[in-house]
Amino acid sequence: MYYKNMLYKSVFPVSFCSLALGLSTWSAEAQMDSSSAEQDAVEVIEVHAQRRLQDIFDVSVAVTLIDGEYLKQRQIKDSVELAALSPNFTASQAAAEGTTPAFTMRGVGMFDYNTSTVSPIAIYSDDIVSGGASFLGAQLFDLARVEILRGPQGTLFGRNTTGGAILLMSAMPEDEFGGYIRASAAEQQHYRAQGALNTPINDDTAVRFAFNWQDYHYSMNNVFPDAPTAGMEQASFRVLLTTQWQDWDLLLRLSSEHWQGVPKPVYSAGIFSDLATGTLCPLALVGTKECVDGFGMRVDSDDFWTTSANMAEKRNRTDSWGASIHLSRDFSPEFSLKSVSAYKTFNRMHLWDADGPGQFIEGQLGSNSDFFSQELTFYWDQGSRFWTAGLFYLQEELEQNNRLDLFRDFRAVPELSDVPAQFIYHNTLKNTSTAAYAQLEQPLSQRFTLTAGLRITDESTRYQAQSDLDTVAFFIPQLWDLSGKVSDIEWTGKLALNQRLNPRHMLYYSYSRGYKSGGYNGGFASSAEEAANSAYGPEYLDAWEVGSRWRSENNRMRWNLAAFYYDYRDQQTFVNFSSGVAPYHVLKNAGDGQIFGVESEWRYQASQQLELQLALGYIPTAKLGEYREGELFVADTRLPFTPEWTLGAAIQYQQALNHGALLWQLGVDYQSSVYFDQYEDHYTRQTGYSLWHGRVGWQLTPELELAFWGKNLFNQEYTELKFDSIAALGAITQLRGEARQLGVEVSYYF
Template sequence: MNNCSGYHSMQYSKALPVGLYSIIIGASFGVLATADEELTVMQPLEVIEVHAQRRLQDIYDVTVAVTIVDGEYLQQRQLKDSVELAALSPNFTASNAAAEGTTPALTMRGVGMFDYNTSTISPIAIYSDDIVSGGASFLSSQLYDLARIEILRGPQGTLFGRNTTGGAVLLMSAMPEAEFGGYIRTSVAQQQHYRTQGAINTPINDDTALRFAFNWQDYQYSMKNIMPGAPTAGMEQASFRLLLSSRWQDWELLFRLSSEHWQGVPKPVYNAGVFSDLAAAELCPPGLVGSRQCVDAFGLSVPSDDYWTTAANTFDKRNRTDSWSGSIHVSREFSPQFTVKSVSAYKSFNRTHLWDADGPGQFIEGRLGSNSDFFSQELTFYWEQGTRFWTAGLFYLQEELIQNNSLDLFRDFRAVPELAAVPAQFFYANSLKNKSVAGYGQLEQPLSSRLTLTAGLRLTDESTRYRARSDLDTVAFYLPQLWDLNGEVADTQWTGKLALNQRLTQQHMLYYSYSRGYKSGGYNGGFATSPEEAANSAYGPEYLDAFEVGSRWRSANDQLRWDMAAFYYDYQDQQTFVNFSSGVAPYHVLKNAGDGKIFGFESQWRYQPNQQLELRLALGYIPTAKLGEYREGEMFVANSRLPFTPKWTLGAAMQYQQSLSRGRLLWQLGVDYQSSVFFDQYESDYTRQAGYRLWHGRLGWQLTADLELAIWGKNIFNQQYTELKFDSIAALGAITQLRGEARQLGIELSYQF
């Protein structure tokens, strides 16, 4: 039986098998077999199939590091959106870096992008049913009614439409089926968290079926805001997806329509002063920041000793997001050896996010307004020629982004005559037009019964045309068109891949891979405060040479599986989000920060001694993650560690199934750990997050084949941690923080029909 969860899991419901199997490809050493040697034929083992190379293949034939997660496990983990997927894969981190409702920060093997500006293209792409995410605004999406997810680590360019240097996440929806059925699932948890999701599947005729899925949730954040009159922070999200599939003769058609709507109050920030003696400008030790012993530049300390209590001026802060997408997927099999697939997609996105970055005052506040229109067309050709297999494609993308942002600095000073010259409010009206045209191809050629060569090549032509405008408002005057800039960043590049797959035995394979990654330049439409800063916001392309050696092994009885990967990345002109922390006004911009080096290792074990018990362990280790040398004015960065890149990541989980006189119990317990990280390029102890671990668990009672009752928990031991620490010492005498979510316990009832 093929198991798309990636391992033999316990049969716990009539839906997909429960489970998670992260396949970590890795470092192992062996002697190349001679061409005339044959593989030893043993008893058949379960075939684990993946889509990592754009078609369904045995994972032992794939030279890509991939983690596979089935949809049932996603539901059991109570994973809310794509940002939380990082917990499932080693050397993958993600956070809502500037609060939920802004662009998330995704980092894979040290390659990532911390940038709250919507103009940025992430080096990690998310593909929803073959549709690429596009701009940063599209990276965060709700997780519901999915059949499976595959997380691909390393440069992905010779098989996928949009070129990425970090990796790709493939979200695969549950497809329409020939039988009527569905489910409904509802959950209630702490923080006034309510969630209902479900799906209904119905056949229309023998060749056509329809599936409608929905997800609704309403929740509050753990952070309690005690500012008088401040609204309770939380979000309501509603999503749906409609899929229509049809087959006739040699044709297949899939029509996809989806929509997401968000509205709520953003999570309030925590403003932690850094001065022990404000008059003498003496700083608190980093360990005391966040306590009442430290004050900010205005003499204010934190309002409470409780970690999840703050005082923030969020009276008018709101988030509203509306997005929808439609796509048509058409494929035709011209012969058993030759197939052509076309994917046409259109997406629309509109978001208004009002933010506060200073806590109780009105010193640094603003607005992020984004309106995006996206169109992509991809044509892929699959050709099997004996034992040789070709994949080739043509890709076109066009995305237009309109930004209506504002930055309001020191508004509270407007009422103070002596300080009235300080406040300023900037209004930004930026437009960016991104275009990408690419052709790519990949060949898989057996060299012997044990060796297969993979060779891929890609030609990419990308451009970003931008117009950046700003008006300035002060107490004394209003200055329209403080700047009005036009420009274009364009580049054309060849990239490629060479890999060798060595099948040592039926249970053990090695692969050796080299990839040349590339990410185009662009314009960083952020919060500049002068024409010089605005002109300085254009950046060039980055390049990545990625070397990797990997291994997959499993025991003869398939009880134990062990996968490893070792990789070395050589960066040129690395794009890095630089924080200029010395000025009074905050200034952050994406720049090419020289040449960087990354070296790391990944390994995962899965052990299932019997049908009742299963143990999993995934380990990621990146001892070297150097940021390239960068100098501008008084700022100099050399050989610092890449932000958002922990040295260690670890995920461990256990599940045990127990039969009862009535029904079954499934026990699940796990922990996710990451070591310390820095949130900017300075490696300051004030912006360092110490290592932490988050425990999760679930106890499910399947009363009948169709009905299940479960209790679940996230952050069970109430671990204190931050999603972001931002250096606001020059402006506010404080470290601005977004703190993670506290313990949450919930109960869930699900029914399948």
């Protein structure tokens, strides 16, 4: 293994100062005439952002490219952790690991606890779209590269998304025998093994088998009597087979994931210093033993990673598998076709706790999903222009078996036995999406290239929502039984202009019309009226962007800038009704929101041994659309999970030894403060924090490496989620981030 392929990040373009820089180099037709010779001497970074491999200077998309080897070195284990590698990108587990992930790019996201959610950010694993929210939590192993695309993606990809897309590209089978094995051990009883075996079968056929296994505990120490140790065991594998079939290139893909364990325990942060008088704790003390909740409970420790949570029966089990057939053929030097057919199934049971030591708010999330997609993509190279067109079909059926158990501890108290209630949900959702799209890349001159794309999407969601009610006194089957359909047909598109100022500097100007269909939010409701209120309509996004990509003459420095403005209409917003005793949160259409931001990614190869990287995101404006329902009114607040600043910085130094080499890596990821719901309540605010990471890899031979690594090196205390449970519990429910973790890893390549 060698270290030259570490990490190549290419971002958007531009602050407006880049326009001035670009216009100053406008003159030189002579420079363009000599561009071919100069480009031959320049390292070309290629990306798949437009569904085929291209020089990033020919692409009008904001894209971050991450090498697969760097993912292994950073100990990036799943798609949620990718957010640290790209500016203006955040991610979290909605209600602890084992539940639906929530991604936010440039303020566009969908933080939702419900498995019925369709995220505005899609994951494409070897061209297979993720589908519903349950499929977003992908384990990352044996990848060749990852590309993170920011902004609406609809004129080139099957599923229409307003926020962006994440492309996961597996290491493909090769015509030589080989592979690797990697083993790691770290604090919190963290053990991981992964590897791959590649073998050719004949001149046209090769197979690659890859696996990933990890078993770990969480940092939280649960002092509740007889509480099980919280942690997760995850096992995944993937088999890829490439071959020739007549005149077709064929790829067969089979994958599977299995999870089991005890979810991370919550911390119930009481807000009262004196419950008898109702005196509130100072904000700085909320989350310590100085404060009690509405029932007088507290955690008798000021250690940040100590909690008391009744997790006796809380478990997670997830099983999924998928298969796909990829066919491609060049019918002529100008025309080719690619077909991807995929089927996936997903089954999960997640039992959760939201109240710490009591049994007041808890339940289960049960999901069974069946997914099928078919995509045909056509490529037509006419020399002076390039066409990409596609047809896409998706069908996904989701069965939810959820449960919300309220105030179970009161069942044994005769005076309070009429308070507890358990709602048992049986929901079925059938989502269908059909689309046709096309994009043209047309050179207008030696300097300018026009990109124009168009898409039509027909989506529908049929739903049936049922609920039973169980109380101490009675059981009511089918307390409600609702059914309906939400459907819409929309045109969207893109118009962009690429401007080559010289072989080392380009600008792009882009407008995209994004759209995300309506649907039904199959979450927790406590009445037929709330259940009926869970349908929502489509949202629309007008996205304007200008960007710049620049590289130095010696190619040691690369700098990418971007500025964007988003105008939302009928924005889909996760609304938390925090005033009632029972949790009630739905996805609704708010008013017109606006987002403005800037991004910069910079990489400098100071010498053959030293490399510096800096990625910066800034979103000063992230305005939530106005929403009003009954007594709830929200307007002009900041979008949740959208920090004003994000920063990623890293330095790496390669040191030659008499035998082998050392690679030193040190970096930091920072995000400024965020709110976890739409109210901008100081109780649900996470202040800014930095997470440092590091690694020292000792390459003893080309085949063998020993490495020492660390995450959260300075033991930063931070929360992944704060949920307003004041009305029900007199507390803020918290999921706390992981403590410092140091580990050792051995890798062997053969």
